[in-house]
Amino acid sequence: MLLNSLFLLLIIGVFGLIIIPAEHRLFLRQFSLSITTLVFILSLFLWLGFDHSTSKFQFVVNNLWLPISNINLVLGIDGISLFFLLLTTLIFPLCLLASWTFEKGNLKIYLISFLSMELVLLLVFTSLDLLFFYIFFEAVLIPMFLVIGIYGSRQRKIRAAYMFFLYTLLGSLFMLIGVVYIYLSVGSTNYEILSIIKFSNYNQRWLWLAFFASFASKVPMLPVHIWLPEAHVEAPTAGSVILAGILLKLGSYGFLRFSLGLFPQACIYFTPFVFSLSVLGIVYASLTAIRQTDLKRLIAYTSVAHMNLVMIGLFSGTVIGVEAAILQSLSHGFVSSSLFLIIGVLYDRWHTRGVNYYGGLTHTMPIFIIIFLFFTMANLGLPGTSSFVGEFLLLVSAFDANTTACFFASTSMILGGVYSLWLFNRIAYGNIKLVGCDLNYREFVIFLPLLLGTVFMGLYPNIFFSVMHASVSNLVWVESWL
Amino acid sequence: MKFSLFFQNDTIAFLPELFLAISILVVLMHGSFLGLSAAALYTYLTPSMIRLTSIILFISAFLVINNPIESQTLWNSIFITDHLSIWLKLFVVLGLLACVSVSEAYMFSVRLRAFEFFFFIISICLSLCLLISSYDLLSIYLNMEFMSLIFYVLAAWKKNSYFSAEAGLKYFILGSVASVFFLFGASLIYFSMGTTNLGSLGLLTENLAGCSPLFYLGLICLISALLFKLGSAPYHMWIADVYEGAPTIVSLIFASVPKLAIFAVVLRLVYTSFWCLFPVFWEDFFCLCGLFSLFIGCVCGLGETKIKRLLAFSSVGHVGFLCLGLASGSVEGIQSVLFYLLIYMLTAIFLWIYVLHLDLTSDNSFLTFSDVIGLVRSNPVFGLGIALMIFSLAGVPPLGGFFAKLNIFVSVIDSSYYLVAIFAVLTSVVSAFYYIRLIKIFYFEKAENWFYFAPLTKGAAFFVVTIGWTVIFFMLSPNLFYLLIYKIAIGLMI
Numbered sequence: 001m002l003l004n005s006l007f008l009l010l011i012i013g014v015f016g017l018i019i020i021p022a023e024h025r026l027f028l029r030q031f032s033l034s035i036t037t038l039v040f041i042l043s044l045f046l047w048l049g050f051d052h053s054t055s056k057f058q059f060v061v062n063n064l065w066l067p068i069s070n071i072n073l074v075l076g077i078d079g080i081s082l083f084f085l086l087l088t089t090l091i092f093p094l095c096l097l098a099s100w101t102f103e104k105g106n107l108k109i110y111l112i113s114f115l116s117m118e119l120v121l122l123l124v125f126t127s128l129d130l131l132f133f134y135i136f137f138e139a140v141l142i143p144m145f146l147v148i149g150i151y152g153s154r155q156r157k158i159r160a161a162y163m164f165f166l167y168t169l170l171g172s173l174f175m176l177i178g179v180v181y182i183y184l185s186v187g188s189t190n191y192e193i194l195s196i197i198k199f200s201n202y203n204q205r206w207l208w209l210a211f212f213a214s215f216a217s218k219v220p221m222l223p224v225h226i227w228l229p230e231a232h233v234e235a236p237t238a239g240s241v242i243l244a245g246i247l248l249k250l251g252s253y254g255f256l257r258f259s260l261g262l263f264p265q266a267c268i269y270f271t272p273f274v275f276s277l278s279v280l281g282i283v284y285a286s287l288t289a290i291r292q293t294d295l296k297r298l299i300a301y302t303s304v305a306h307m308n309l310v311m312i313g314l315f316s317g318t319v320i321g322v323e324a325a326i327l328q329s330l331s332h333g334f335v336s337s338s339l340f341l342i343i344g345v346l347y348d349r350w351h352t353r354g355v356n357y358y359g360g361l362t363h364t365m366p367i368f369i370i371i372f373l374f375f376t377m378a379n380l381g382l383p384g385t386s387s388f389v390g391e392f393l394l395l396v397s398a399f400d401a402n403t404t405a406c407f408f409a410s411t412s413m414i415l416g417g418v419y420s421l422w423l424f425n426r427i428a429y430g431n432i433k434l435v436g437c438d439l440n441y442r443e444f445v446i447f448l449p450l451l452l453g454t455v456f457m458g459l460y461p462n463i464f465f466s467v468m469h470a471s472v473s474n475l476v477w478v479e480s481w482l
Numbered sequence: 483m484k485f486s487l488f489f490q491n492d493t494i495a496f497l498p499e500l501f502l503a504i505s506i507l508v509v510l511m512h513g514s515f516l517g518l519s520a521a522a523l524y525t526y527l528t529p530s531m532i533r534l535t536s537i538i539l540f541i542s543a544f545l546v547i548n549n550p551i552e553s554q555t556l557w558n559s560i561f562i563t564d565h566l567s568i569w570l571k572l573f574v575v576l577g578l579l580a581c582v583s584v585s586e587a588y589m590f591s592v593r594l595r596a597f598e599f600f601f602f603i604i605s606i607c608l609s610l611c612l613l614i615s616s617y618d619l620l621s622i623y624l625n626m627e628f629m630s631l632i633f634y635v636l637a638a639w640k641k642n643s644y645f646s647a648e649a650g651l652k653y654f655i656l657g658s659v660a661s662v663f664f665l666f667g668a669s670l671i672y673f674s675m676g677t678t679n680l681g682s683l684g685l686l687t688e689n690l691a692g693c694s695p696l697f698y699l700g701l702i703c704l705i706s707a708l709l710f711k712l713g714s715a716p717y718h719m720w721i722a723d724v725y726e727g728a729p730t731i732v733s734l735i736f737a738s739v740p741k742l743a744i745f746a747v748v749l750r751l752v753y754t755s756f757w758c759l760f761p762v763f764w765e766d767f768f769c770l771c772g773l774f775s776l777f778i779g780c781v782c783g784l785g786e787t788k789i790k791r792l793l794a795f796s797s798v799g800h801v802g803f804l805c806l807g808l809a810s811g812s813v814e815g816i817q818s819v820l821f822y823l824l825i826y827m828l829t830a831i832f833l834w835i836y837v838l839h840l841d842l843t844s845d846n847s848f849l850t851f852s853d854v855i856g857l858v859r860s861n862p863v864f865g866l867g868i869a870l871m872i873f874s875l876a877g878v879p880p881l882g883g884f885f886a887k888l889n890i891f892v893s894v895i896d897s898s899y900y901l902v903a904i905f906a907v908l909t910s911v912v913s914a915f916y917y918i919r920l921i922k923i924f925y926f927e928k929a930e931n932w933f934y935f936a937p938l939t940k941g942a943a944f945f946v947v948t949i950g951w952t953v954i955f956f957m958l959s960p961n962l963f964y965l966l967i968y969k970i971a972i973g974l975m976i
Contacts, residue, residue: 066960068968106862131888135879135957142873145918149926158926162918169878169914173907180888180895180903 002046003061003075003126006039006089010119017112025107032111033096036118040089050082052466055474057128057192065132070188074128079471080326083464084125084246084253087333090453091245092118094446095238098341101348102236105151113143114238121246125253130189133258134179137214137250138172141165144239144247152234160234163227171214171224178210182262194262201265208266211259218251219307221274222281232300233353237344240296244303245337249329252310256322260314261475267315271401274315279408281308286415290422295343295353298423299336302379305412306332306387312401312409313394321397322472323465328390330464331457335378335387338450342372345443349436355423360432368439369428371447376424378454380416386457495551495563498542498571499615502608505538509604513597528589531600535582538604543575546611553973555617559679562617565973569966570746573824574610577739578603580831580949583941584838585731591842592729594639602632606735610743619668619678619704622747626664626711629740630657636735637728649727656720657711664707670700683755690758701756701763708751711744713794714801715775722782725794726848730841733790734834737797738827745804745823749816752808753974761811765897768809773905775802780913789837789849792916793830796875799913800826803890806906810893816971818889821963825874825886825956828949832871835942836864842936851923856933858925864938867950869921874953876917877910882956 013035020028051058057076065072077085096114117140124136141164149161183189186197199207217224228248232240260267282305289301306328313325345368347353362369378385381392391413398406439447457464493500512534516527546568553564582603589599606629613625634657638650672678674697675686687693710717725733752764779799786792800822807819837849844853858865874883887910894903938946956963 066964068964106858109862109866135884138879138884142870142878145921146869146925149922158922161922161926162915165918166911166915170908170911173910174904176888176891177895177900177903177907180891184892184896 001059001061002042002049003059003077004063006042006122007119009035009039009042010115010122013115014112014119017108017115020108022106022108028107028111029096029100032115033093035115036089036093036096039118039122040093043086043089046077047082047086047467050077050079050467052079053470055079055470060128070190071131071183072129072190073132074190074192075123075126076128077126079468080256080475081125081253082467083326083330084249085122087249087330088118088121088125088246090449091241091333091337094337094341094449095241097442097446098241098344099236099238100442102151102238104236109146110151113147114242117143117147117242121250124250128191130179130182130191130194130258132189133254134172134175137254138169140247140250141168144243147239148231148235151236151239153236154234156230157234160227160230164231167217167224167227168214171217174210175214178207181210182207191257191261197262199263201269204263204266205269208259208263208270211254211263212270215251215254215259216277218248218254219311220248220251220304221308221311222277222284225281225285225304228304229297229300232303232340233294233296237340237347240340241337241344244300244340245333248303248307248336249333252307252314252325252329255311255314256325256475260322268317271315271317274311275402275405278308278311278315279405281305281311282409282412283415286412286419289419290415293355295346295355295358295423296340298355298419299339299343299379302339302416302419303332303336305416306336309391309394309409309412312398312405316394316397316401317476318397318400319469319473319476320393321401322476323468324390324393324397326468326472327386327457327461327464328394331378331386331390331454334450334454334457335375335385338371338375338447338454339379341443341446341450342368342375345439350434355426358427358434359430360428361434361436362428363432364435365438367444371439371451372428373424374451375454376420378458380420381413384455384458386454386461389458389461491551491554492556495549495554495556496561497549498545498575499608499611501545502538502542502604502611505542506601506604506608509534509538509597509601513601516597527597528595529586531597532582532586532589535600535603536579539575539579539582539607542607542611543572543579546571546575555681556615559681560618560621561612561615562681563615565970566746566749567615569970570614570742571611573827574614574739574742575607577742577827577831578607578735580835580945581731581735581738583945584734584835584939586941587842587936587939588729588731588838592640594729594731599636599639602636603735605632606739610739613743614746616747617680617750619671619680623661623664623668626744626747627661629743630661630711633657633736633740636732637724639732640729643727645727646729647727649724652720652727653724660707660710660717663703663710667700667703667705667707670696671704674700680750680755684757687756687758693759698763701759702767705748705751705767708744708748709771709805712741712748712801713798714771714805715778715798716771718775718778718798721798722786722791722794725797726788726790730790730834730838734831734838737793737830737834741801741804742823742827745819748808749819749974753816765809765811768805769899769902772802772805772809773902775799775805776906776909778802780909780916783913783916786916787850789840789851789854792920793833793837796913796917797826797830799909800875802909803887803906806899806902807890807893809902810897810899812893812896813968813971813975814889814893814896816974817964817967818886818893820967820970821889822886824963824967825882825953828953829871829875829883832946832949832953833868833875835938835946836868839936839938839942843934851920854920854923855927857935860933860935864935864946865924867946867954869924870954871950872917872920876914878914880957882953885956885960 057078060076063073120136120139127133220228285301285304292298310325313321378387381388555562609629616622634654637653640646713721783795874881877887
């Protein structure tokens with residue numbers, strides 16, 4: 001019932017936004033901010049009431065949809081999806097706060113797109129039915145396409161919107177064939193039923209490939225990652241934050257829940273493939289990030305590198321690997337969103353993203369630079385931040401699986417240091433090129449939860465790990481390798 | 483024919499058609515006596531005709547639904563009434579009701595003063611209802627000709643436009659050739675089998691070991707003629723020109739209703755009468771036509787910049803999906819075809835209402851991309867509705883069009899046509915590009931001059947909203963649709 005109330009609240013939010021006339025801009029923003037904050041507070045109760053001792057799905061709601069075909073909207077959370085849910089509900093109010101002074105274009109379409117995106121994302125992370133997971137996985141494309149295309153900053157946004165839409169659509173339609181095949185051979189798309197069924201090795205490999213086509217472009221893995229720099233750069237600030245913070249996690253969540261959960265033998269079979277692509281992705285993306293002159297594009301490439309490291313952890317075959325992958329996803333959600341919000345702060349003031357325009361900001365914007373420094377250190381994996389916990393444990397599990405892959409993956413920490421420090425150096429220190437106002441209260445409030453979250457996860461991650469233990473152990477030991 | 487039950491069964495089951503036939507005469511008389519002066523023609527004949535036609539169609543919808551006769555053949559087995567015929571007739575009548583209700587503004591703007599247009603609409607309704615109920619090859623031919631002759635005239639209606647005349651002539655010549663092929667095929671089948679009744683043909687071909695080549699030739703001619711009328715590749719050459727040249731209200735009728743009726747005929751031929759030939763003949767044929775239609779629909783649509791031609795090629799692509807659904811040969815196949823037809827009809831009516839109003843505002847009749855920029859500023863809600871409808875055509879969840887495509891994929895994969903499914907997926911993605919290009923033009927481009935969009939009339943607004951709610955919020959309660967379609971499909975398979 002708690003889950004149903006979250007969605008009901010968001011639906012009320014969307015209808016309210018449709019009804020409120022467009023002139024009351026402040027009221028529209030306040031209304032949407034209050035709805036998303038309320039959803040966040042309600043989702044905290046999910047964490048509060050979560051039972052750590054079992055791997056079964058909790059807060060399960062079964063909304064009947066098409067009972068004759070055994071397809072129902074079953075919603076529930078377990079240790080894996082709880083934190084993705086919380087990340088989503090946390091990031092959206094911060095995004096809406098960040099776009100408070102956004103004057104370009106129609107505000108109502110913007111807010112309606114964001115609220116409907118939040119609704120669909122919450123449904124993705126909680127749906128326990130394969131068909132509905134697919135439907136909502138794809139349904140995110142529509143509002144994101146509109147946000148990138150309408151509210152992007154320059155003409156290249158159209159190209160970015162096309163690439164975003166078509167890369168994901170192509171992969172996902174292959175996944176549709178896989179979903180339909182599973183439905184026809186099993187008779188139901190309920191995850192709890194599917195996790196009991198063992199598919200034959202041959203079937204598993206084809207289905208894994210079908211699902212891989214879809215999730216690989218979301219992660220993003222190497223050959224199909226090109227939409228990411230384009231979409232991140234051209235989207236407005238809040239759009240980039242949603243993309244980096246949440247939409248990228250859809251890929252790794254899909255791999256975790258469906259590929260690892262339903263096709264374990266195929267995962268073992270394809271592990272070298274995934275490792276090669278991921279290692280290539282890490283090294284290539286990090287090296288490319290060093291060369292970038294556009295702030296957002298640099299952070300976009302670092303996102304590629306981080307998520308590929310997550311993929312190595314997922315396919316390592318150990319509990320530590322999977323848990324660290326989830327934690328690194330969360331941490332990347334915090335850190336990367338903050339970095340995009342930081343770039344948004346700069347863009348709000350000077351409307352440029354070129355690195356060579358910025359210099360010597362420490363002198364006039366010290367608080368901003370402190371926050372920027374903290375998140376730069378988090379990006380490269382400084383101990384004490386959540387990113388270190390994630391990366392270190394991922395490298396531990398990768399060492400367990402394949403030491404060569406671990407060796408090349410650990411260059412991510414070195415190259416990460418290179419691009420992060422060099423970026424920070426060029427912007428913060430040096431000759432003063434631009435003078436501006438420091439962070440105002442609203443912007444400080446945006447960064448505060450992300451800052452606290454990163455520190456908290458970095459200093460005492462056991463709070464997060466203890467939630468995940470039961471579900472991840474069930475996934476890795478019971479379902480996969482037995 | 484049981485003469486004793488002539489008035490109990492046959493006439494009662496045919497009440498909608500009889501009512502439509504009598505109302506044709508009424509409309510004709512009403513128009514000719516009221517239209518004596520030019521002033522009367524222009525000022526109040528058209529609105530009164532619209533209201534009269536709407537009432538006639540509404541009453542015939544009631545008569546269709548409340549048909550007390552269950553599944554049996556009528557009129558010496560030339561016609562049949564079963565669930566398929568009742569529900570498809572209902573959808574045809576509702577589709578035509580939508581077409582009539584939105585036509586008022588267009589008729590005034592284009593100065594279409596002839597009242598015969600409404601006479602033709604009711605005749606289309608009659609012919610389509612008869613076609614849906616046909617159970618004999620000759621009756622199919624007669625009703626198909628009846629429908630096609632009306633369509634040829636309607637396509638050439640605009641007397642001051644060369645393109646309309648060209649469209650009508652092209653449609654007439656090509657369509658007549660197709661009808662001739664149908665007759666030829668029917669005659670070959672009569673030659674092989676000795677009967678033209680679909681039910682008897684089903685019984686005769688039940689345990690057929692091998693057929694003479696003339697029989698296959700007859701089948702090919704027969705089904706090619708029907709696919710021609712649908713606009714499936716490789717018989718798609720007339721669609722773009724006819725949809726573009728005909729007056730837009732006529733294109734609205736073309737795009738929405740005939741497909742239902744002709745698919746009813748195709749379904750009866752494939753699943754009732756020549757069912758045992760399915761693995762031999764039908765599945766390869768429909769797979770091939772389906773794949774080719776998908777390919778043509780996606781490739782030709784990419785190059786189009788005129789809106790009406792774009793929608794015409796997209797309809798070729800959709801007919802491709804429908805053929806693939808037919809090729810699967812299971813109950814899921816029929817279900818998916820009927821469901822897709824319904825969703826497609828709704829989406830087509832919505833989009834062509836939009837094109838109709840675009841036509842009202844633009845100077846020339848060629849609607850290119852530059853005419854559609856700026857809808858979002860003048861009508862934001864309607865623009866959002868159009869964008870969501872186009873996403874539905876592209877097959878993006880969670881809209882209705884996705885569920886239609888999902889059903890087709892379920893039926894295709896159920897019959898293990900994996901490569902066909904992969905090809906359909908690839909063409910879906912390529913055709914999604916030109917759909918989102920339309921949305922890009924609506925939302926992302928800046929208009930040079932101020933955009934004016936003709937305000938929707940009440941009738942148009944009613945249908946737009948109803949169809950919009952049905953397709954966009956389809957996901958919330960699909961049970962009704964699925965159960966209805968299941969009932970129809972089972973009725974056909976037995």
